[in-house]
Amino acid sequence: xxxxxxxxxxGSEVGFATTRVDALLGWARKYSLFQYPFVTACCGMExxxxxxxxxxxxxxxAEAPRFTPRQADLLWVVGTVSQRQAPVLKMVYDQMADxxxxxxxxxxxxxxxxxDNYATVPGIDKVIPVDVYVPGCPxxxxxxxDGLLLLQDKIATGDRTPAVVKPRxxxxxxxxxxxxRSAEGDPVSEAG
Amino acid sequence: MSKVxxxxxxxxxxxxxxxxxxxxxxETAVVTPEVWHEVALFLRDDSRCQMDHFIDLTAVDYxxxxxxxxxxxxxxxxxxxxxxxxxxxxxxxxxxGENPKVDSxxxxxxxxxxxxxxxxxxxxxxxxxHPDLRRLLMYEEFExxxxxxxxxxxxxxxxxxxxxxxxxxxxxxxxxxxPFGRQVHDxxxxxxxxxxxxxxxxxxxxxxx
Numbered sequence: 001x002x003x004x005x006x007x008x009x010x011g012s013e014v015g016f017a018t019t020r021v022d023a024l025l026g027w028a029r030k031y032s033l034f035q036y037p038f039v040t041a042c043c044g045m046e047x048x049x050x051x052x053x054x055x056x057x058x059x060x061x062a063e064a065p066r067f068t069p070r071q072a073d074l075l076w077v078v079g080t081v082s083q084r085q086a087p088v089l090k091m092v093y094d095q096m097a098d099x100x101x102x103x104x105x106x107x108x109x110x111x112x113x114x115x116d117n118y119a120t121v122p123g124i125d126k127v128i129p130v131d132v133y134v135p136g137c138p139x140x141x142x143x144x145x146d147g148l149l150l151l152q153d154k155i156a157t158g159d160r161t162p163a164v165v166k167p168r169x170x171x172x173x174x175x176x177x178x179x180x181r182s183a184e185g186d187p188v189s190e191a192g
Numbered sequence: 193m194s195k196v197x198x199x200x201x202x203x204x205x206x207x208x209x210x211x212x213x214x215x216x217x218x219e220t221a222v223v224t225p226e227v228w229h230e231v232a233l234f235l236r237d238d239s240r241c242q243m244d245h246f247i248d249l250t251a252v253d254y255x256x257x258x259x260x261x262x263x264x265x266x267x268x269x270x271x272x273x274x275x276x277x278x279x280x281x282x283x284x285x286x287x288x289g290e291n292p293k294v295d296s297x298x299x300x301x302x303x304x305x306x307x308x309x310x311x312x313x314x315x316x317x318x319x320x321x322h323p324d325l326r327r328l329l330m331y332e333e334f335e336x337x338x339x340x341x342x343x344x345x346x347x348x349x350x351x352x353x354x355x356x357x358x359x360x361x362x363x364x365x366x367x368x369x370x371p372f373g374r375q376v377h378d379x380x381x382x383x384x385x386x387x388x389x390x391x392x393x394x395x396x397x398x399x400x401x
């Protein structure tokens with residue numbers, strides 16, 4: 001009872017539903033994410049794939065890119081952020097209006113990745129708070145969609161703790177042939 | 193291929209050409225830093241060379257392996273004669289640790305401008321006569337020259353103060369991202385710490401510059 005945020009009450013002539021204001025706001029926000037793509041590196045190609053019709057981010061209500069942070073409420077940090085660029089990222093984040101969410105796209109944005117050097121910020125959470133981390137170099141669009149859905153869940157429940165997209169394996173049917181190395185070193189086909 | 197260029201150089205500059213060699217088909221001349229600018233002008237203007245295409249200019253830090261410590265490397269090509277040549281010059285730190293100095297080639301090839309700025313940024317080599325010797329890649333506030341071998345590999349100089357009081361979640365560990373991604377850059381120091389010093393070398397086993 002208490003965990004149902006929307007309750008439909010039947011029996012009257014018109015029918016009506018009750019909900020809480022924050023649940024309604026969360027529901028509205030999660031399907032109208034205006035995004036600001038802060039694209040700095042190669043993950044941007046994957047971001048374009050995600051936004052284009054094949055993977056189609058628009059299905060999840062996150063289709064409108066805003067190229068000013070003042071109109072956006074989801075900041076995609078896509079790619080490596082160098083020390084020199086960190087003030088820019090901070091300024092972009094500060095310009096966004098509340099409520100604002102940040103998604104770290106790829107390993108570089110999440111933790112610096114293999115750019116373990118004098119020039120790179122080891123994870124954008126050193127500079128701005130992050131809601132969802134999507135690891136991968138680059139992450140697959142499915143992984144990013146996982147991250148987007150995770151963020152939507154968090155928006156709906158009002159949860160602001162950071163979360164990481166868990167890795168997934170493809171659900172491979174057993175009757176498909178998969179190549180494995182046997183003990184002798186010969187590739188053996190394991191047909192089901 | 194371009195041996196004729198090396199011959200011309202040796203004939204023209206004689207003793208100032210320290211050595212010449214051929215590395216995988218790339219003719220290379222090592223010259224003294226005093227004739228650096230003169231060699232570049234000669235290579236550009238000589239009728240048999242005509243090095244009109246500036247390709248690359250960079251530097252190498254041979255800390256502990258060579259004296260003098262730095263080497264400036266210049267690559268050129270001739271559009272007309274299809275020559276390719278590489279010219280190097282060794283440059284040393286000043287007696288009191290001043291930055292190494294060498295003549296700027298911006299008045300020979302304009303394209304050298306940003307390459308010299310990069311070499312200044314990364315290696316701290318001062319190019320005398322450069323019109324605008326600022327850092328190219330790093331920011332103004334950056335101290336030191338990051339590609340020098342004595343620049344601490346773990347040292348960062350953030351422009352924005354790092355946030356604190358947050359927790360990274362798995363698979364990202366504290367304090368800096370993925371634990372398997374962090375290299376132990378100081379391992380070589382442990383390796384050489386047990387060495388005996390003979391007075392001429394420092395504690396790291398490197399010859400003093």
